[in-house]
Amino acid sequence: MKRLIIICFSAFIFSGCQSTFLSQKDASNEKHQISSSIPVRADTLYHYQIISPDGLPISLIDMADGVKDKDVVLVGEWHTHPAVHLFQAQLMAALADRNPKLVLSMEQFSRPDQTVIDRYLEGEIGEQALLSQTAAWPNYRSDYRPLVDIARQRGLTVLAANTTKTIVRCLAEHGPDIIKKMPAEQQKYVARELDTTDGPYKAKFLARMGGDQSDALEGLYAAQVAWDETMAETITEHLTFHPGSQIMHVAGSFHVEGGLGIASRILRRDATLTTALIVPSSVLNPVSGDAKSYRLLISPLPERVVSGEENLSSGASSHTRLPERCPY
Structure with missing residues (x-):
């Protein structure tokens, strides 16, 4: 049973760490409700419209000007x-x-x-070595190469902010106490503090997983928190040693929405830091934002599953697959 729950969690990594959005099929009847004041084409996957925290459409330049003085800009993604x-x-x-x-x-x-x-950005190795010697996601070339290339061309730093799949798997199986049993070298790859106490974020996670609190789900929540805490720790420590920097962090939308994930853990470590949140939202079902967030209105992706006979986990990208067993 626990193995089945972890398989479902692997699927959540792909879809659950992103925002919930209407499928094209479910939302097709709502196209006539889209406001003409929001100039987004609902029939392409390349158009977007930025909505300010005040609920007004703004340009990319206006947004960049609006967040340029924030210490951290958290960009949620589907x-x-x-x-x-x-x-x-x-x-x-x-x-x-x-x-x-x-x-x-x-x-x-x-x-x-x-x-x-770092070696890639310094020109010591090429992209082939970058991809073969790291745990880069399989969609790196199509989706993340443009970001890293901007950094390469402009001499900017790129932070590998996340924890590892092995640590996530061990937390999912055994909970936070497993960290103490790991070699010191492995412990460096996860945040020193993991806050798994009850709160709005935990309630949202458990609801998304479709279950009540149990030992298995407690372990899965610890794994979820490890992502948020490790990314937050990486960000805050860099800002401590590099004052004047601004960090743009990209992560699945679930980690960003409402400031409950990464942002809350950044501010717990340093309450003086300022953050800006950007989360995607379906143009076919625009949800009201909150005073904290910019929204990126976009057309929804195609449905991943259309019948109960399809295996949800089989279609998950390889970056979602955790190791079979915790080695510790």
Whole structure:
């Protein structure tokens, strides 16, 4: 049973760490309700419209000006969505124009990858070595290459902000106490503090997993928290040692929404830091935002599953697959 829950969690990594959105099929009847004041084409996957925290459509330039003084800009994404990844590259270029000390922080690389990334940015190795010597996601070339290339061309830092799949698997199986049993070298790859106490984020996670609190789900929540805590720790520690930097961090939307994931853990470590949140939202079902967030209105991706006979986990990208067993 626990193995089945972990398989479902692997599927959640792909779809659950992103925002919930209407499928094309379910939302097709709502096209006539889209406001003409929001100039987004609902029939392409490359168009987007930025909505300010005040609920007003704004341009990319206006947004970049609005967040240029924030210490951290958290960009939530629907993984593999073309418009989101186009927006990320355009925003990064605009922020780099405004602050030459911009830093790109990424969920899509883990802490052990940092040395290889640094060598790539310095021109010591090529892209083939970058991909073969790191745990880069399989959609790197299509979705994240543009971001890293901006950093490479402009001499910017890229942070491998995430923890590892092995640690996530061990936490999912055994809970937070397993960290103490790991070698010191492995412990460096996860945040020193994992806050798994009850709260709105935990309630949202458990609801998304479709279950009540249990030992199995407690372990899965610890794994979820390990991502958020490790990314937050990576970000705050870099800002401590590099004052004046601005960090743009890209991660699945679930980690960003409402400031409950990464942002709350950044502020727990340093309440003086300022953050901006950007989350995607379906143009076919625009949800009201909150005062904290910019929204990126985009067309929904195609449905991943259309019948109960399909195996949800079989279609997951390889970056979602955890090791079979915890080695510790």
